[in-house]
Amino acid sequence: MKPLKDVFSIFFPNICVNCQSRLLRNEQFLCIVCLNDLPVIIYNDTTKKMLQNIFFGKVPVQNVYSFLYFNKYGITKKLIHELKYKKEQNIGTFLGRRMCYEIEKLKLFSDVDCVLPVPLHKNKLRLRGYNQVDKFGVVLSNYLQVPYILGVLKRVSRSETQTLKQRFERFSNADSKFHISDVDCLKNKHVLLIDDVITTGATLVSCCEELLKVKNIKISVCTMAYTENE
Numbered sequence: 001m002k003p004l005k006d007v008f009s010i011f012f013p014n015i016c017v018n019c020q021s022r023l024l025r026n027e028q029f030l031c032i033v034c035l036n037d038l039p040v041i042i043y044n045d046t047t048k049k050m051l052q053n054i055f056f057g058k059v060p061v062q063n064v065y066s067f068l069y070f071n072k073y074g075i076t077k078k079l080i081h082e083l084k085y086k087k088e089q090n091i092g093t094f095l096g097r098r099m100c101y102e103i104e105k106l107k108l109f110s111d112v113d114c115v116l117p118v119p120l121h122k123n124k125l126r127l128r129g130y131n132q133v134d135k136f137g138v139v140l141s142n143y144l145q146v147p148y149i150l151g152v153l154k155r156v157s158r159s160e161t162q163t164l165k166q167r168f169e170r171f172s173n174a175d176s177k178f179h180i181s182d183v184d185c186l187k188n189k190h191v192l193l194i195d196d197v198i199t200t201g202a203t204l205v206s207c208c209e210e211l212l213k214v215k216n217i218k219i220s221v222c223t224m225a226y227t228e229n230e
Protein backbone atom coordinates (compact mmCIF):
# COMPACT_ATOMS: atom_id res chain seq x y z
CA MET A 1 0.00 0.00 0.00
CA LYS A 2 2.87 2.33 0.92
CA PRO A 3 4.57 2.37 -2.54
CA LEU A 4 1.21 3.30 -4.08
CA LYS A 5 0.92 6.17 -1.61
CA ASP A 6 4.43 7.28 -2.50
CA VAL A 7 3.65 7.29 -6.22
CA PHE A 8 0.46 9.24 -5.53
CA SER A 9 2.39 11.79 -3.51
CA ILE A 10 4.77 12.44 -6.46
CA PHE A 11 1.82 13.70 -8.49
CA PHE A 12 -0.23 15.14 -5.66
CA PRO A 13 2.24 16.15 -2.94
CA ASN A 14 0.96 17.26 0.43
CA ILE A 15 1.82 20.87 0.91
CA CYS A 16 2.13 23.06 3.97
CA VAL A 17 -1.12 24.93 4.63
CA ASN A 18 0.89 28.04 5.45
CA CYS A 19 3.95 28.31 3.20
CA GLN A 20 2.93 25.85 0.45
CA SER A 21 6.24 23.98 0.65
CA ARG A 22 6.15 20.26 0.02
CA LEU A 23 5.63 18.26 3.23
CA LEU A 24 7.91 15.43 4.28
CA ARG A 25 6.38 12.04 5.01
CA ASN A 26 6.21 12.61 8.77
CA GLU A 27 4.75 16.13 8.51
CA GLN A 28 1.06 16.88 8.58
CA PHE A 29 -0.63 20.13 7.45
CA LEU A 30 2.41 22.25 8.41
CA CYS A 31 6.08 21.94 7.61
CA ILE A 32 8.44 21.86 10.58
CA VAL A 33 9.32 25.56 10.15
CA CYS A 34 5.67 26.72 10.19
CA LEU A 35 4.89 24.28 13.00
CA ASN A 36 7.54 25.96 15.11
CA ASP A 37 5.98 29.32 14.24
CA LEU A 38 2.51 28.34 15.52
CA PRO A 39 1.41 31.37 17.58
CA VAL A 40 0.65 29.54 20.82
CA ILE A 41 -0.86 31.76 23.54
CA ILE A 42 1.40 31.51 26.55
CA TYR A 43 -0.94 30.99 29.47
CA ASN A 44 0.07 33.41 32.22
CA ASP A 45 -1.64 36.00 34.45
CA THR A 46 -1.95 38.51 31.59
CA THR A 47 -3.42 36.16 28.99
CA LYS A 48 -5.58 34.48 31.62
CA LYS A 49 -7.08 37.88 32.47
CA MET A 50 -7.45 38.81 28.80
CA LEU A 51 -9.52 35.68 28.20
CA GLN A 52 -11.49 35.88 31.47
CA ASN A 53 -12.35 39.53 30.69
CA ILE A 54 -14.33 38.48 27.63
CA PHE A 55 -16.89 36.98 30.02
CA PHE A 56 -16.51 39.40 32.92
CA GLY A 57 -19.85 40.91 33.97
CA LYS A 58 -21.72 38.76 31.45
CA VAL A 59 -21.67 35.15 32.61
CA PRO A 60 -19.73 33.30 35.32
CA VAL A 61 -17.07 30.98 33.95
CA GLN A 62 -14.46 28.87 35.74
CA ASN A 63 -11.48 28.61 33.39
CA VAL A 64 -11.03 30.04 29.91
CA TYR A 65 -8.30 28.81 27.61
CA SER A 66 -7.49 29.51 24.01
CA PHE A 67 -4.69 27.71 22.19
CA LEU A 68 -3.56 30.03 19.37
CA TYR A 69 -3.56 33.68 18.37
CA PHE A 70 -5.50 34.23 15.19
CA ASN A 71 -4.81 37.18 12.93
CA LYS A 72 -5.70 38.25 9.43
CA TYR A 73 -2.67 36.83 7.59
CA GLY A 74 -1.34 34.24 10.03
CA ILE A 75 -0.99 30.46 10.17
CA THR A 76 -3.99 30.01 12.46
CA LYS A 77 -6.35 31.71 10.03
CA LYS A 78 -5.13 29.48 7.19
CA LEU A 79 -5.54 26.32 9.30
CA ILE A 80 -9.03 27.25 10.48
CA HIS A 81 -10.05 28.29 6.99
CA GLU A 82 -9.02 24.88 5.64
CA LEU A 83 -10.77 23.17 8.55
CA LYS A 84 -14.03 25.05 8.10
CA TYR A 85 -14.36 25.64 4.42
CA LYS A 86 -12.08 23.12 2.66
CA LYS A 87 -13.26 19.90 4.32
CA GLU A 88 -9.93 19.38 6.12
CA GLN A 89 -11.65 17.98 9.23
CA ASN A 90 -8.45 16.33 10.47
CA ILE A 91 -7.00 19.75 11.23
CA GLY A 92 -9.32 19.58 14.27
CA THR A 93 -7.53 16.42 15.44
CA PHE A 94 -4.14 17.96 14.67
CA LEU A 95 -4.89 21.11 16.71
CA GLY A 96 -6.54 19.10 19.51
CA ARG A 97 -3.48 16.89 19.95
CA ARG A 98 -1.08 19.81 19.99
CA MET A 99 -3.27 21.71 22.43
CA CYS A 100 -3.54 18.76 24.84
CA TYR A 101 0.23 18.65 24.91
CA GLU A 102 0.20 22.34 25.98
CA ILE A 103 -2.52 22.02 28.62
CA GLU A 104 -0.91 18.92 30.15
CA LYS A 105 1.31 21.11 32.29
CA LEU A 106 -1.50 23.55 33.20
CA LYS A 107 -3.92 20.97 34.68
CA LEU A 108 -6.68 23.41 33.76
CA PHE A 109 -9.62 21.16 33.05
CA SER A 110 -8.90 18.23 35.35
CA ASP A 111 -12.32 18.51 37.07
CA VAL A 112 -14.62 18.88 34.05
CA ASP A 113 -17.35 16.26 33.61
CA CYS A 114 -17.99 16.56 29.89
CA VAL A 115 -17.06 18.39 26.72
CA LEU A 116 -19.79 20.22 24.82
CA PRO A 117 -19.36 21.80 21.37
CA VAL A 118 -20.93 25.06 20.25
CA PRO A 119 -23.42 23.56 17.81
CA LEU A 120 -24.03 24.62 14.22
CA HIS A 121 -27.55 25.29 13.02
CA LYS A 122 -28.87 22.20 11.22
CA ASN A 123 -28.90 24.02 7.87
CA LYS A 124 -25.26 25.03 8.22
CA LEU A 125 -24.37 21.53 9.40
CA ARG A 126 -26.00 20.11 6.29
CA LEU A 127 -24.14 22.53 4.05
CA ARG A 128 -20.73 22.09 5.71
CA GLY A 129 -21.19 18.38 6.34
CA TYR A 130 -19.65 18.47 9.83
CA ASN A 131 -19.17 20.67 12.84
CA GLN A 132 -15.59 21.92 12.62
CA VAL A 133 -15.03 21.56 16.37
CA ASP A 134 -16.07 17.89 16.63
CA LYS A 135 -12.72 16.24 15.93
CA PHE A 136 -10.96 18.72 18.19
CA GLY A 137 -13.58 18.01 20.88
CA VAL A 138 -13.19 14.24 20.59
CA VAL A 139 -9.42 14.53 21.11
CA LEU A 140 -10.03 16.72 24.15
CA SER A 141 -12.66 14.43 25.63
CA ASN A 142 -10.39 11.38 25.18
CA TYR A 143 -7.55 13.24 26.79
CA LEU A 144 -9.71 14.33 29.76
CA GLN A 145 -11.48 10.95 29.82
CA VAL A 146 -14.93 12.49 29.91
CA PRO A 147 -17.83 12.14 27.44
CA TYR A 148 -18.24 14.32 24.37
CA ILE A 149 -21.87 15.35 24.43
CA LEU A 150 -23.66 15.98 21.14
CA GLY A 151 -27.24 17.06 20.56
CA VAL A 152 -28.04 18.44 24.02
CA LEU A 153 -27.19 22.04 23.24
CA LYS A 154 -28.85 23.06 19.97
CA ARG A 155 -28.63 26.16 17.81
CA VAL A 156 -32.28 26.89 17.23
CA SER A 157 -32.30 29.90 14.98
CA ARG A 158 -30.14 30.39 11.97
CA SER A 159 -27.93 33.39 12.60
CA GLU A 160 -25.81 34.92 9.90
CA THR A 161 -22.08 34.38 10.08
CA GLN A 162 -20.31 36.42 12.77
CA THR A 163 -17.23 36.70 10.61
CA LEU A 164 -18.01 39.99 8.89
CA LYS A 165 -19.83 41.64 11.79
CA GLN A 166 -18.74 44.32 14.23
CA ARG A 167 -18.82 43.95 18.00
CA PHE A 168 -22.36 45.26 18.67
CA GLU A 169 -23.87 43.35 15.75
CA ARG A 170 -22.17 40.15 16.93
CA PHE A 171 -23.93 40.34 20.28
CA SER A 172 -27.38 41.01 18.82
CA ASN A 173 -26.78 38.37 16.15
CA ALA A 174 -25.90 35.69 18.71
CA ASP A 175 -28.71 36.58 21.12
CA SER A 176 -30.90 33.68 22.31
CA LYS A 177 -29.90 31.35 19.54
CA PHE A 178 -29.37 28.24 21.64
CA HIS A 179 -31.57 25.76 23.45
CA ILE A 180 -30.90 22.84 25.80
CA SER A 181 -32.98 19.80 24.98
CA ASP A 182 -32.10 17.79 28.10
CA VAL A 183 -31.57 19.90 31.23
CA ASP A 184 -31.20 16.89 33.57
CA CYS A 185 -28.26 15.53 31.61
CA LEU A 186 -26.15 18.54 32.59
CA LYS A 187 -27.40 19.03 36.17
CA ASN A 188 -24.53 19.41 38.72
CA LYS A 189 -21.98 19.06 35.93
CA HIS A 190 -18.85 21.04 35.13
CA VAL A 191 -19.15 21.52 31.39
CA LEU A 192 -16.27 22.37 29.07
CA LEU A 193 -17.74 24.40 26.22
CA ILE A 194 -15.61 24.46 23.06
CA ASP A 195 -15.52 26.48 19.85
CA ASP A 196 -13.08 27.19 17.05
CA VAL A 197 -12.53 30.93 17.48
CA ILE A 198 -13.43 33.44 20.16
CA THR A 199 -13.57 37.09 19.12
CA THR A 200 -16.09 39.18 21.06
CA GLY A 201 -17.34 36.13 22.94
CA ALA A 202 -20.92 36.81 21.81
CA THR A 203 -21.47 33.24 20.62
CA LEU A 204 -20.04 31.61 23.75
CA VAL A 205 -21.82 34.05 26.09
CA SER A 206 -25.10 33.21 24.39
CA CYS A 207 -24.41 29.46 24.88
CA CYS A 208 -23.49 30.06 28.52
CA GLU A 209 -26.71 32.01 29.15
CA GLU A 210 -28.69 29.02 27.95
CA LEU A 211 -26.52 26.53 29.88
CA LEU A 212 -26.94 28.55 33.07
CA LYS A 213 -30.61 27.55 33.09
CA VAL A 214 -29.36 24.16 34.32
CA LYS A 215 -29.30 23.72 38.08
CA ASN A 216 -25.84 23.85 39.67
CA ILE A 217 -23.93 23.86 36.40
CA LYS A 218 -20.34 25.11 36.12
CA ILE A 219 -18.87 26.18 32.80
CA SER A 220 -15.32 26.40 31.48
CA VAL A 221 -14.44 27.45 27.97
CA CYS A 222 -11.80 26.31 25.51
CA THR A 223 -11.25 27.45 21.94
CA MET A 224 -8.74 26.63 19.24
CA ALA A 225 -7.99 30.30 18.75
CA TYR A 226 -8.53 33.82 20.00
CA THR A 227 -8.63 36.99 17.97
CA GLU A 228 -9.38 40.63 18.68
CA ASN A 229 -10.38 41.19 15.10
CA GLU A 230 -11.35 38.31 12.90
Ligand SMILES: O=P(O)(O)OC[C@H]1O[C@H](OP(=O)(O)OP(=O)(O)O)[C@H](O)[C@@H]1O
Pocket (backbone or CB within 6 Å): 084, 118, 160, 161, 162, 163, 164, 170, 174, 195, 196, 197, 198, 199, 200, 201, 202, 203, 204
Ligand atom coordinates in the same frame (compact mmCIF):
# COMPACT_ATOMS: atom_id res chain seq x y z
O1 LIG B 1 -16.80 35.50 19.63
P1 LIG B 1 -17.73 35.85 18.51
O2 LIG B 1 -17.67 37.32 18.18
O3 LIG B 1 -19.13 35.36 18.74
O4 LIG B 1 -17.17 35.13 17.19
C1 LIG B 1 -16.81 33.77 17.18
C2 LIG B 1 -17.74 32.94 16.36
O5 LIG B 1 -17.71 33.43 15.02
C3 LIG B 1 -17.52 32.34 14.13
O6 LIG B 1 -18.78 31.81 13.85
P2 LIG B 1 -19.55 32.12 12.49
O7 LIG B 1 -21.01 31.99 12.75
O8 LIG B 1 -19.09 33.41 11.88
O9 LIG B 1 -19.00 30.91 11.65
P3 LIG B 1 -19.14 30.58 10.14
O10 LIG B 1 -17.83 30.90 9.53
O11 LIG B 1 -19.40 29.13 10.22
O12 LIG B 1 -20.26 31.35 9.57
C4 LIG B 1 -16.72 31.35 14.95
O13 LIG B 1 -16.84 30.04 14.45
C5 LIG B 1 -17.28 31.50 16.34
O14 LIG B 1 -18.36 30.61 16.59
